Structure formats: C-alpha cells, structure tokens
Amino acid sequence: MKPSLADIQHAMLKGIMHPGHNIDPLIKNPARDTKDVMLGVYRYAYVSRLREFLANDHEKLSCYMGEAAFATMSKAYVAKYPSDQPNARWYSRHLPEFLAATPPFKKSPELAELALLERALNDAFDAPEAAHKTFDDLAAVPPEDIAQAQFAIHPSARCITVVTNVTGLWSSLRCGEQPPSPYRLDEPQEVLIWRQGSSSRFRLLGKEESMTLAKAQEGLPFGVICEMIAMMDDPDTAAIRAATYLRGWIEAELISDIRLA
C-alpha cells in the first residue's frame, strides 16, 4: 500500500532530524548521487539553519564562548529544542534557561546571563510601539493632581536580575575588547532593558529605583510610590529622589502615558 501524504511527512521529519532513521524506500533513486547525499542537503540545512538563528540572536555570547564552544553548545540546544515556531525570531528563547540548567555551561553562570541580557535586548528591539511623554506633558499636569498621576512605562521595558559581571562582559564585547574575567557579584544587581528610539539599551538600577519602576508598572499613583520611597530611605528627601527617577525616565523615553486617576 502506498504511504499517505501524512506518512511521508512523518517519515521525512524523522529522517531529517535523526539521520540514522532510514527513509530510503520513500525516495526515488536520485539522478546525480546517492539518496544519502541528497537527503544530506536537508539534514545539513536543518542543523545549520537553527545554529545560525542562535548565532544571529546571540552575537555577544557567540563571541564570548568562541566559535568551537558555541558550535558545541548550539548542537546540544538544537538536539533538545526542535523549533516549534513558524517564525525563527523566537527559536532561541529557551537559551538562558538551557545554559543555566545544562552541564558544563551551568558551571559558568555568566553564559546564561549573557544569553538572558541579549534576549532581553532583542525583545526590546521589536517590542510593541508606544508614545513617549515629554517634560512638557509632565508640566501640563496640575500640581494638585500629581499625587494621583499614574505613569505608564513603555512596553519594551523589563528588569532582569543578574549575579555576575555580565553587563561589563557585554560592554567589552560590544567594543571589541578582551572581556574581563567573569566573577560573581557581592549581591544581585537589577538591570533595566528598554528601547529608546530604534535602539535597545540597558542600565543598572539601584534597589530603590527598581522598586519605584516596578510599582509604576503596576499602575500605582505617584503619591503612593513617593510614600513607599519615603519608607526605604530618608523621608525628607523622598520627593526629590522620586522626581529624579521620574526625570530620568522621561529623558530615556520610558514614560508612554500619564494618566490621572
């Protein structure tokens, strides 16, 4: 009985992903070479294309690991994660978790964090569009209403927590310099990633600003956020600190809307 279209596709899929799987009976004798060579075009393309997706999304990681180590890592990732997405853009999304959990890569936590930082920068690059508010928009808020104002944060913004000097590694790699030796930080560090104009950016956040930004993302009114800031440190300078954060966010095009509750 002739195999159905579904049978053929099932067999081809296995034959391409697992070269030891014999699908010769499905294939006509090629005019130019052996079945193995001609099927090999698809087998080679499958692995090399997925590796290329990883390398495109993780240029700094590839550079840091070196070509051979990155190829070895990619081979293991491809074996664990067949693509399940029609868009190659999302293929590498499991890489930080993979590197954090898989030996020998998990012994070097900066690898997973470099992948995490690059993924966050990639995500910020094509995150949804939103307006960005200016100082003129802020000045238009009546002073008596400022405590009720809610500051919507740009949808590209997200924070990650790192425990290594990954931001220093990234910056060195970007400049084409020899990266410093990796080391573990004394305490976890928050990193803000967002898109400004057309470019993805990141910067380090102190604990207080990190909390302030998170509360703004939750939609808390500015007055409530100021009260929380006052509890974290000197209450007399809480308003100034809050205003400083707000000013930095506006300059960085992080405020996408100002709403009055």
Added chain:
Amino acid sequence: MEKPAPLGFGLGLRPKHYMEILEGNPPVDWFEVISENYMIPGGQPLRMLDRISERYPVVMHGVSLSIASTAPLDMDYLAGLKALASRCKPKWISDHLCWTGVHGVNLHDLLPVPYTEEALRHVSDRISRVQDYLGRRIAIENVSSYIEYEGSEMEEWEFVGELARRADCWLLLDVNNVFVSGFNHDFSTHAFIDAVPAERVVQFHLAGHSEANTHFIDTHDEPVKEEVWDRLCARPSPLRTRVHHDRARR
C-alpha cells in the same frame, strides 16, 4: 479576479538596505518583504516597512505558511499574516509549494511534496481556505528540491499547473529553482517553464545557486547564472522579477 498589473523589476528588502532606500530613493520598481520578518510586535523593522511601503509598492513573501503540511493550518500565523497585509497593503502575498514541518516541529526548510492526486487535493483545498481567510488570491512558488518521492504520480510542472487551476491561485515562478531541480532530477527546465500556465504567473524569482560536486543547491549567495537568465528571457510574459541574494544555505 483580475491579474495584478506588472510591477517591473523588484528587489528583496533587507535591513541593510533601509537607509539607502530612504535616503536615496533608488530606481527600483518595488520591494519584496519576507513576511515573517515583520510579523513582530513593533520596533524599527515595522517602522522602516511603513516608510518604505509609503514610497514603493511592496509584495509579501512568506516562508512558513507550510501550505502542503498535513498539520492543521496555523490560524495564529494566518492572523499575523493578515494583519501585516492590512498594514503594508501588498500587491500580492506569496509563499512556497512545500511543507515546513508536522507534529508541532518546524524544520525551517521548504520541503517538497509528492506529486500525487492526494497531495493535489490536500494542497489545493488548503490554498482555497487560506485565500478565503485572507480575502484574496495568493501566489504559490515552486521550490528547489534535492529528492523526489517514489510514489509521485505526475511531473512537478503538471502538479503545479493543475494546482493553480484547482485552487484558483497565482503562481510565482522561481526560474532558478526550476534550474536547480531540473539539474538535480535530470528533467528539462524548458519543459517545466513551457508547461506552467503563463496567465497565472504574477512574479518571477531569480537567484544564484551553488554547485556541489554532483548537484546544485539553492544558496542565494551567488550571482544569477547565465543559463537562468536565458530561461527567464525565453518567457514571453511581462517581467515582474525579484533577484534573491541572501545568506548561504551550505
């Protein structure tokens, strides 16, 4: 539905071209965009597409419709495709006569179908459903292939012609793909090109291919071969052509 008017000579839009296009207004008749590259939430690629599609006609060319797959149609993908079409107003939308995966796995390759009556029914039905969903005809492109299936019941060009008739779709004739497959499977490229229903062809593709020891591979990283130009020039139709020049396949 009337066949789209000829657009002239187009190029594949790539990020490295954005500024040159916007600053120089190059004399290109139209641009072809890879649909999936713009099926994203936002950011610079979509902004660039918006600006370029204001100045030039664009067509959308996909690689992941997987029209021949026996997996269910991916409605999320189709919704994204439709939204992009609504945004950039392409003159037409195309994808390949192929399958890219089954069982939830995407191989990110353009895999050939067996040329059987069963496949013909399956693919033409799916094209019809996609066209109904998108509210427009789509164009289907022949792919380069490296294997043929034992169970095929007809020639590729017979399959392509009959598919276009049954599904009432347009065709995108990739002359290089005909050339590569013709060499690999030892068939007459002239027979293929002569048999394709000209009234259905809305676009031609040209690209360079690589020569492996015994076969050709559609790598898009070489200049268009003289023989491929010859095959194209043998066609009497008005030209709507795009040249591929991309990354290496191998």
